[in-house]
Amino acid sequence: MNSDAPLTEDRLRQGAEALAAMDPDLAPLLARFGTPPLWPREPGFATLVQIILEQQVSLKAAKTLFERLEQALGGVAPATVLHAGESGLKAQGLTRQKARYCHELARRVNEGELPLEQLTQWSEPEGRKALLAVPGLGPWSVDVYYLMALRRPDVWPQGDLALAAAMQDVKGLETLPTRDQQQQLSEPWSPWRAVAARLLWVHYLAARGNYAGGTAPAAHPS
Structure with missing residues (x-):
């Protein structure tokens, strides 16, 4: 299977299950929310x-x-x-x-x-x-x-504030992780970092009462 092939609903579920098996901090997110939305956008x-x-x-x-x-x-x-x-x-x-x-x-x-x-x-x-x-x-x-x-499976949005806040919660960090710290923390999630981002966006939205299952993530750069 081409590891760079665009994410589909099936591959998204596969990636979420793989992440839950490898990281005990992500497993509760999958257990609570299920497979995150794909949130696809039309290329162009x-x-x-x-x-x-x-x-x-x-x-x-x-x-x-x-x-x-x-x-x-x-x-x-x-x-x-x-x-x-x-x-x-x-x-x-x-x-x-x-x-x-x-x-x-x-x-x-x-x-x-x-x-x-x-x-x-x-x-x-x-x-x-x-x-x-x-x-x-x-x-x-x-x-x-x-x-x-393009729905690439292994992309990590650099400096995303929502993901930084979610990482701080999920990983029990004292402060918001910097861009470099986000990169380091996300490296073990390869080749599914884009799936991990979706799981964390769901956590971010749910923690603020804004997750309805299909709401787009509140992603912004720092």
């Missing part, structure tokens, strides 16, 4: 725009803004974003910075500099390098795209 331009909008704001606010943009532009695609221009994006509520990020992303995709449809055929280092070259797409954003849109 619109999802990258949505991830940019989610940076440093609540997911609810980002969703509202994305839906407003979608309605105003007649769909979130490179052509519609380029037609709107940065001023048109700002008119729909985007900050100057995010309008610039989305417009530049649209330009690169439209001109073939960033062929998103080829990412699944590229090695992960190649794909990450291409995405990280786009202004506004940092390590956390790229990790979330690989984890949710």
